[in-house]
Amino acid sequence: MATIRKRELPSGKIVWQADYRDGGGKRRHKQFAKKGEADSFLLTARGQVRAGTHVADSASITVEKAAKLWLAQAEKNGRERATIARYKSTYDIYIQPRFGATKLAALNAPAIQTFIDELTGTMSASSLAKVHGAITSIYKHAVSRGHAAINPARDIQMPSTTRDKKRPEMPTKEELRAILKHAPAKWVPFIRTAMLTGMRASELRGLQWRDVDLDAGVIHVQRRVDRYNKFGPPKSEAGTRDIPISGPMVKLLKEWRKECPKGEHGLVFPNGEGNIEGHANLLHRVFWPVQLAAGVTIETDEKGEDGKPVLDAKYSLHALRHAAAALFIEQGFPPKKVQTLMGHASLQMTYDVYGYLFKSEDDDRSKIAEMETALFG
Known part of the structure; x- marks a missing residue:
């Protein structure tokens, strides 16, 4: 039977002790400074015991x-x-x-x-x-696993991120053309594929020739490579997708296939030995130097010997993925199609990131004008 009793500790402190039996019939007790707290605890504990979810403090793990x-x-x-x-x-x-x-x-x-x-x-x-x-x-x-009765973190209020949301940084068309123009010939297929498919860097690094149907003009995204160079599935179920490629892209990849270093994995974009190319290498040895050569740069806080700001590459590889999404939208692909091509887990994700790029199907200016006329005549 569950009870609450008032106790005076050896120190002279007065507490209210809730006594009860747990699901295994073992006597348990817990002390509180106020009777109301003991009442509330006992009510909750008895309900958890009946539901078979109660875990006593003394039996709890850290x-x-x-x-x-x-x-x-x-x-x-x-x-x-x-x-x-x-x-x-x-x-x-x-x-x-x-x-x-x-x-x-x-x-x-x-x-x-x-x-x-x-x-x-x-x-x-x-x-x-x-x-x-x-x-x-x-x-x-x-x-x-029965180590806790409830999840106290479930209903925590998180700060609104609406004000923190920023539009993704992406290269302009002029910058894309400059990057491609200054890319070493052996890296043109990689960079151009990234620009026109929106594939993640991890998906490009894990792309195998068996995933590329050059006859049908389709890339089948079925795997990715993580930072430890381990193969795995795409980030989500939606990440497994088919991306169409153009005739010029097919021609470029056919020519690249003849020169592509051969390796055990049959990778489309391997390193010089035919093995998986590291993400850091792609940045430090390829994409960042290409941007510097193309003049696609930003000023840093560091000063050179001439006293002028040191220039740095402007974009990450992921910026090419954003650029591809913008190109898809500019070509008139509907939101659902953009979601599919990008491999987003939900349509909401597509809208959250690129919603501002989609044009309204209505003529917004004319609608506003009609609204104003209806209001003021």
């Missing part, structure tokens, strides 16, 4: 232990090495110092909300979302 179990399960489930490394880094840097030694049952929503509020403004919205996502996932795994 956040540190729960995090290790979560990471081990993610690895067992086949998550990519880079993903596991990101999970662990997020936990080690942000969560472990604050909550690592805390028991799951002792950590509540207000404490997590305060933590998120304190981090807000000190990092990007995406990084903050990763921190919250890690805490939520740790608890989700713990609840499913």
Whole structure:
């Protein structure tokens, strides 16, 4: 039977002690400063016992232990090495110092909300979302294994990111032409394919000749390569897609296939030995030097010997993906088709990133004029 009784501790402090039996029939108790807190706890605990989800504080594991179990399960489930490394880094840097030694049952929503509020403004919205996502996932795994009764991170209020959203940076048509003009001949096929297909760098690095149907003029995106040069599926189910290519692109790839270094994986864009090309190499040895040669640059805070600002490459490889999306939209592809070509998991994602590029089907100016006439005559 569950009861609440008033107790005086040896120190003279008065507490209210909630006594109850857990799901296994073992007596448990917890002390509170106020009777109302004990009442609230007991009501919740009894409901959890009936539902078979209750975990007593004394039987609870720490956040540190729960995090290790979560990471081990993610690895067992086949998550990519880079993903596991990101999970662990997020936990080690942000969560472990604050909550690592805390028991799951002792950590509540207000404490997590305060933590998120304190981090807000000190990092990007995406990084903050990763921190919250890690805490939520740790608890989700713990609840499913009976180590926690509830997930207190589930209903945390995250700051609005509407004001932080920026339009993606992408090269203009003139810059795209300049980049291609100054690219070494052996890298023209890679850069041109990136510009015209919108494929991710990881997908281009993992593209194999068996994925390229030169007769039909289609590239079948079926795999990617992570930062550790390990093959895996695209980022999402929607990432597996077919992208049409033009006659000139087919001709270019046919010519490139004759010169392409051969290797065990039959890669379309390998390194000089026919193996997987590293992402860092593509940037440092190819894409950044090409931009400098093409004059596609930005000024840095660093000064040269002549006292003038040192120039740096203006764009990342991902900017070519954004440029391709803009070209798709300019050609009149509807949003759903752009989503398919880009391999976005949802149409909302396409709108969130590129919505401003889609033209209204209506003549907006004439509609506004009609509205004004109807209002003022």
